[in-house]
Amino acid sequence: MAKVTYLINGKKIIIDVPVGSSLAQFGIDNGLEIEHACGFNCRCTTCFTKINKGADLLSVKMEHESEKLEMKGMHGNERLSCQCVVERNGEIEAEFESWHQQEDEDKGDSVFI
16 A cells, blocks of 8 residues: 555645556545546546655556646646546555636636636
């Protein structure tokens, strides 16, 4: 098991997550509020998270996930939690924020509030 610290809107929740589980699905199965518009199919970015610790304990970022993140201007330690599968035991810290995407009428850019 990996000891995962979920930081959700400033609240810290620590859960033991079994190897082979995704951060999003296991969190939701345990009562956490993680947005997931596409049902964990890597078709949106609503479940994005920042991996602050333990990225090496998770599955590698595949091409389809990288493409989704790049389209939204996300880089580095940002991942889609539906694609983050725990592969080894250790400590992981995943930071989530509830967000709503709006269209900026002047620029046509996405803004996160």
